[in-house]
Amino acid sequence: MQTELERKWERCKPAHVLTVEDWSVSEIHSILDAAETLSHAPKQFSGRGLFAANLFFEPSTRTKISFEAAEKTLGLDVLPFEADTSSVKKGETLYDTVKTLESIGADVVVIRHSKERYFDELRDKINIPIINGGDGCGHHPTQSFLDLLTIKQEFGQFNGLNIVIAGDIFHSRVARSNLDVLERLGANVYVSGPKEWMSKELMSRYVTMDQAMEMADIMMLLRIQHERHAVKMVAGPGEYHKLYGLTAQREKKMKKHSIIMHPAPINRNVEIADELVECKRSRIFKQMKNGVFVRMAVLKHVLDQHKGGFFQ
Amino acid sequence: MQTELERKWERCKPAHVLTVEDWSVSEIHSILDAAETLSHAPKQFSGRGLFAANLFFEPSTRTKISFEAAEKTLGLDVLPFEADTSSVKKGETLYDTVKTLESIGADVVVIRHSKERYFDELRDKINIPIINGGDGCGHHPTQSFLDLLTIKQEFGQFNGLNIVIAGDIFHSRVARSNLDVLERLGANVYVSGPKEWMSKELMSRYVTMDQAMEMADIMMLLRIQHERHAVKMVAGPGEYHKLYGLTAQREKKMKKHSIIMHPAPINRNVEIADELVECKRSRIFKQMKNGVFVRMAVLKHVLDQHKGGFFQ
Amino acid sequence: MQTELERKWERCKPAHVLTVEDWSVSEIHSILDAAETLSHAPKQFSGRGLFAANLFFEPSTRTKISFEAAEKTLGLDVLPFEADTSSVKKGETLYDTVKTLESIGADVVVIRHSKERYFDELRDKINIPIINGGDGCGHHPTQSFLDLLTIKQEFGQFNGLNIVIAGDIFHSRVARSNLDVLERLGANVYVSGPKEWMSKELMSRYVTMDQAMEMADIMMLLRIQHERHAVKMVAGPGEYHKLYGLTAQREKKMKKHSIIMHPAPINRNVEIADELVECKRSRIFKQMKNGVFVRMAVLKHVLDQHKGGFFQ
Known part of the structure; x- marks a missing residue:
């Protein structure tokens, strides 16, 4: 058969x-x-x-x-x-x-x-x-598969996992593609970041970064494309980090077993604090492997x- | 010995x-x-x-x-x-x-x-x-050898084969080199294309594209170099195709076992009609192999x- | 142990x-x-x-x-x-x-x-x-090691060898690094070339090219960087060759077993006469090996x- x-x-x-x-x-x-x-x-x-x-x-x-x-x-x-x-x-x-x-x-x-x-x-x-x-x-697709493998290695499966995708989801079809497949696999997917970057449809999943810290099993950070016009409309890199980034302060509020992911290349101190790039929760270089x-x-x-x- | x-x-x-x-x-x-x-x-x-x-x-x-x-x-x-x-x-x-x-x-x-x-x-x-x-x-030389191999695979030998080289032979020493070696190997070599591109010596071998269809065992098309000045003097791509190209119309008049060759990259609908690039007679991708x-x-x-x- | x-x-x-x-x-x-x-x-x-x-x-x-x-x-x-x-x-x-x-x-x-x-x-x-x-x-470091290997192959060891480094030593830290390591290995290191390129410290080792010919076991020529401003201040390529280069004339005065080295790429007829590049004394292509x-x-x-x- x-x-x-x-x-x-x-x-x-x-x-x-x-x-x-x-x-x-x-x-x-x-x-x-x-x-x-x-x-x-x-x-x-x-x-x-x-x-x-x-x-x-x-x-x-x-x-x-x-x-x-x-x-x-x-x-x-x-x-x-x-x-x-x-x-x-x-x-x-x-x-x-x-x-x-x-x-x-x-x-x-x-x-x-x-x-x-x-x-x-x-x-x-x-x-x-x-x-x-x-x-x-x-x-x-292989970028999506490596994200999925990293999650499966960590949690064994996807059912009921709370995943927050943070950043410019609207312009990133890879992110939206990840969102779709993660839901098909059974995860609960939320989004965070500047509201200016969210569509109406995405807003129903919106959480603030501070809310995200407390519920996310996985924080999937997206790369800020400095070259993009949209970013300038929102905030400078330092301001972005403070408002929407994974700061050292915020990380402390994350759940015990939750992990951090990022597709790289990283903008240190923008999407994520420099000191968190290789912290215990980070799976960033694991993703590359x-x-x-x-x-x-x-x-x-x-x-x-x-x-x-x-x-x- | x-x-x-x-x-x-x-x-x-x-x-x-x-x-x-x-x-x-x-x-x-x-x-x-x-x-x-x-x-x-x-x-x-x-x-x-x-x-x-x-x-x-x-x-x-x-x-x-x-x-x-x-x-x-x-x-x-x-x-x-x-x-x-x-x-x-x-x-x-x-x-x-x-x-x-x-x-x-x-x-x-x-x-x-x-x-x-x-x-x-x-x-x-x-x-x-x-x-x-x-x-x-x-x-x-390896470009010549691959042309020769393609012909030898098809016809077993070169004696008496009618080969028409069509295009800018005058400026292409590879084409003239092919002409020489094909004659040394026993083939009858003719040329076609815009008369403006022919030398006096080449004109003794000249046939029109319509004549070529009826006698050629092998049509060796040359690439039109758009970047070349000479082309502009002759005709635009569409006009060139109609006057000197291997059109779908012309192909129907070719002899039963005759084949089409081209060194690539191809200008589709200039030297050769789009639909002929992979037709039964075409050996273009075979040449690459x-x-x-x-x-x-x-x-x-x-x-x-x-x-x-x-x-x- | x-x-x-x-x-x-x-x-x-x-x-x-x-x-x-x-x-x-x-x-x-x-x-x-x-x-x-x-x-x-x-x-x-x-x-x-x-x-x-x-x-x-x-x-x-x-x-x-x-x-x-x-x-x-x-x-x-x-x-x-x-x-x-x-x-x-x-x-x-x-x-x-x-x-x-x-x-x-x-x-x-x-x-x-x-x-x-x-x-x-x-x-x-x-x-x-x-x-x-x-x-x-x-x-x-690997450039230094290949220079050292070439010398060791030739003379078996470094003790007491007279080595003249000729050219823009001051701006080349690789040359100064070679100078240091050659001395540590036991060689006597001298410098030659335009005095404008020497520091006070280097001047205590200074010999003219003509003096160099008579005492050097190894002539280590440096590449003239045409793009460098400094060169222009000194002389044109022809003039440089005459004043500071290894000319065919000078080579004849070299000691019987002495050798010529150059890191390449070579400026022929500037640092070294064209005809000397592959002469018996030259180890230039040996260095590449x-x-x-x-x-x-x-x-x-x-x-x-x-x-x-x-x-x-």
Whole structure:
């Protein structure tokens, strides 16, 4: 009898990883468990002979290097693609560029692109798995998975957890995507931060930072984008920290087992007090470690499907 | 008894691969056969412990990544060289830069440089094989080899084949180089495209696109360089397509077994109709695949010579 | 009983390699001997499964590619970090960037940064070894080690050797660092070049280039930085060569066994006559080769300490 996951992979061949919305609750738990297992396993090199191509049209050192660490730990060979010196500048379409990588021998391609849902024009025509490394301010599934893995490692499950997402949720689709999936997994999700950044819909979940301290099991801080216009309208960095940041003062009021998360890079003393970045509650660098494990799980997963169990 | 190829390698040590003109007909068939064999072989890693350095002074994603895939498939370790942040900017000579890579341990170096015949100052002084990845608008031997392999795979040989090269042949030395070698191999080579782009010598081979359809076994389309002044003098992209491009209409008049080639990146609906890029006759993505195999063959060849049969 | 070196490593865990000043005479001899041994050894791949991250905030092709060759020869996997497209631009601190690499799985990090002693803020807080690939115009220990290895290979030891460092010693802390360590090792160190570039303290060691020819066992030429204001004040390149360079004329007066060194990239016919770059006395390309060996020794050393003898 087929599992839900097997049916899914049959539906869409090759198996792409594009948005968290495409994943059912049980599929998500499967990938998190696979990542957890990989985090304890010795390094594997069975993938040697397979090529991963990383196609980053936007700078993103952290995501790119995390994928590269995952690929190399799995024993994949990595084909580097420098988008700024590429044929894309000569007017080549995204489809032709990806098809070129497929022709040259890539077995899986990781793409980051500024255009939202860039993958819609690719998904049915490319014969190798595509892993979305971020599309515009749209989706970023492996970022969501690493957040989920960090929470699952801590609490074992998601049911009934109180999670407060603090910062510019409205403009961050990754945050809203996290909000959706956390609710699907059974958590209670609240939001905090400047009210100017909340939609009417979000306001029904609003708590102040001081309220958040007392009820949150998980404080998920978002990065303040200094370059964004919106921030200037609210407050300077120091003022922001005082009003909406996780200050050393506030941290003392947090529940005994509650934890702090942040996707990084961090603005110290803006979203979070300098001294809290590596405090006992902080899982910030743990999240980065987990980023490699979920990317390994995702890569292994699509290649197992695509290559008929190469890794098993 | 020595073969012609063995004598050649003895003549020039280390064995460089610089221009197609240096290669005899039988040597060319040898390298194509080696590439064909490699295309069927499982991936090899006997080269581990050897270093390939890729020295690209001009951006060329496609060629660079194809060489890198070839190198890694052979098990070579790759030394990346970023020319734009390099000592070359500090006024170092090309010779000193290549000698540095040799000293650091490169076993073979692939060079792309804007200066025509840059290799003349290097060939007798560098003690590792040099593979020319393109010199200015001069030579690009592995590009020629991949075109030849694609034709040989299709027709088994070159004798009597009618080949039409369409586009800006006059300014493309790679195209003229292809023209020469195809004739040496026994093919009948014609040219098409705007007459403004033809020399007197080329005009003796001129056919219109409509004539080409009816006699060509192979249509070799060239890329229109939008950045080139010449194009503007002729026609806009749409006009060009109608007058000199491979339109959907024209394709219907092609002979039953004839094929379409293009070096990519493609300008869709200029040189070729969008819908023909992946049509049954198109070998465009096959050419890219073959690019990796001919580069593997060339790398293996020079390293076998240089390292005394390391790969055998 | 503990050796001096063992005590040192115990003192500072993880073992960093930051400045030559931190190394005692016997420790220096140990690392040079390890490099010499590695230069004769077959390539080793026992390190596979370990990650080296190269964090270059300043362009330095030669140093970067030399480290990368060393890492790959040891079988390390390399995580590339492109500082110019990185989160550093988003205002991330150096500490957070390095901590990120540690979290992502780097086992050792090589850093080059324009800020002098950038490592002081890192050394006690980062849990993986840091190798200094150059800090501003400060330290560059592996460059010193490769100079020392080249001399030791030639003369077996340092006692009583006459070494003349010629060029802009005053502004080059690497040169002054070399001066110090060479004296600690027993050599007699002199300086030469434009007097305008000498401090009072350096003047007590001053010899003219013509005097240098007759007494030096080793001529260590420094690179003229054309971009530096100071040079213009002294002389044009041709004039500099005549007055302070190693001309073909001068070379003839050198002692029988004396050698020429230069860190490269070379300005031909400025610091040194074109025809002398690869003359019998020149060890310039030998120095580059040695750069890979000392970097292998240093990497192996810190990883052996850090990973408990992984490589043994």
